[in-house]
Amino acid sequence: MKSSLDELAVLAAIVDAGSISAAAEPLGQTVSAVSRSLSRLEHKLGTTLMRRSTRRLELTEEGQFFLARARSVLAAVEDAEEQLALRRDQPAGRLRVNAASPFMLHVLVPLIGGFRERYPQIELELNSSDQIIDLLEQRTDVALRIGTLADSTLHARPLGSFRLRVLASPAYLAAHGRPTKVEALANHSLLGFTAPESLNTWPLRWSGGEGYPIEAAVSASSGETLRQLALADQGVVALSDFMTARDRADGTLVQVLATHTVDTRQPVHAVYYRNTALASRITCFLDYLAVEMATLAA
CATH class of the missing domain: 3.40.190.10 (Periplasmic binding protein-like II)
Known part of the structure; x- marks a missing residue:
C-alpha cells in the first residue's frame, strides 16, 4: 500500500478545515509538516489532489475521487478500533475448546450455561479428544489437559487439581x-x-x-x-x-x-499458544474456569 493512514487523515483534515494552516492544530503538527505530508501523498499517487492558491485550496477531480475512498478507509479503521475496544470490555467471537471426553462431560458442560449467560457474544465450539492434539492443526484456541504436562512450546495455565x-x-x-x-x-x-x-x-x-x-x-x-x-x-x-x-x-x-x-x-492445565496479548475471549474463559473449578475441587 503506497498511502499511509496518517496521510489519508491529513488530506481529510485539510479539506475539513479549509486550509493547511487550519488543519495543523487539530492534527497536532506544524504547518510545514502538514504541507509535506500532502505533497508526499500526491507524489506517491502520481497526481495532484489539491489546487493551491493564496486564497483557497480546491480539490481536483482526482482529489474528490480519492478523498471519498480515503474517508471510507478511515471510517472502516475507526470502526474496527471501536469494535476491538468493545471486545475487550465485552468479549466476542468464536472460542474453540478441546478437552478429554470425561472432563468435557463432567466439568465443562455443567459450567457452560453460566459462562454463556455472562458472555453471550462468545460463540463456543467444544471438541472432545482423549488424545493430545496439535492445537494449530485442529484450529483450537485452548485445550484442557489433565495430569502432568510434558515439555511443550505451549503456554500452560494451571486451573486446579x-x-x-x-x-x-x-x-x-x-x-x-x-x-x-x-x-x-x-x-x-x-x-x-x-x-x-x-x-x-x-x-x-x-x-x-x-x-x-x-x-x-x-x-x-x-x-x-x-x-x-x-x-x-x-x-x-x-x-x-x-x-x-x-x-x-x-x-x-x-x-x-x-x-x-x-x-x-x-492437575488440570489450560494450554494455548504463546501470544504477547492473549485474546480477551480466552482470558475470560480461563478466569471463569479457575473460579468455578476451585469450588469443584474443594
Missing part, C-alpha cells in the same frame, strides 16, 4: 468382598487405562511403598468408559474426583481402602 480415589460399586463389593488390604486387590477385577501407563499405578500405600501397580482385567482409553464399567459392577477402579463426585454422593460408587490412600491430585 482433583483428588484420585479407588472406587467400586456396592453391588460389586457385595459379590466379591471389600478389600481391607492393598495386596487383596490381586484377587479382584481391576479396571485400568490403556495409556498412559502411569495411570495404572494407584495412589495406595502398601508393603511395597507408595503407589500400587495394577494388572488390569479390563483396560480402556477413556476414564468415562472405566467409570461406566465400575457402575456396571465390573470391578475396582481409580478415578479422579471430577468425574465421580455425583456417583459418590448418591452411593453408586464408594471409596475403598481409604486409610491406605495417599493424597494424590491430578
Whole structure:
C-alpha cells in the first residue's frame, strides 16, 4: 500500500478545515509538516489532489475521487478500533475448546450455561479428544489437559487439581468382598487405562511403598468408559474426583481402602499458544474456569 493512514487523515483534515494552516492544530503538527505530508501523498499517487492558491485550496477531480475512498478507509479503521475496544470490555467471537471426553462431560458442560449467560457474544465450539492434539492443526484456541504436562512450546495455565480415589460399586463389593488390604486387590477385577501407563499405578500405600501397580482385567482409553464399567459392577477402579463426585454422593460408587490412600491430585492445565496479548475471549474463559473449578475441587 503506497498511502499511509496518517496521510489519508491529513488530506481529510485539510479539506475539513479549509486550509493547511487550519488543519495543523487539530492534527497536532506544524504547518510545514502538514504541507509535506500532502505533497508526499500526491507524489506517491502520481497526481495532484489539491489546487493551491493564496486564497483557497480546491480539490481536483482526482482529489474528490480519492478523498471519498480515503474517508471510507478511515471510517472502516475507526470502526474496527471501536469494535476491538468493545471486545475487550465485552468479549466476542468464536472460542474453540478441546478437552478429554470425561472432563468435557463432567466439568465443562455443567459450567457452560453460566459462562454463556455472562458472555453471550462468545460463540463456543467444544471438541472432545482423549488424545493430545496439535492445537494449530485442529484450529483450537485452548485445550484442557489433565495430569502432568510434558515439555511443550505451549503456554500452560494451571486451573486446579482433583483428588484420585479407588472406587467400586456396592453391588460389586457385595459379590466379591471389600478389600481391607492393598495386596487383596490381586484377587479382584481391576479396571485400568490403556495409556498412559502411569495411570495404572494407584495412589495406595502398601508393603511395597507408595503407589500400587495394577494388572488390569479390563483396560480402556477413556476414564468415562472405566467409570461406566465400575457402575456396571465390573470391578475396582481409580478415578479422579471430577468425574465421580455425583456417583459418590448418591452411593453408586464408594471409596475403598481409604486409610491406605495417599493424597494424590491430578492437575488440570489450560494450554494455548504463546501470544504477547492473549485474546480477551480466552482470558475470560480461563478466569471463569479457575473460579468455578476451585469450588469443584474443594
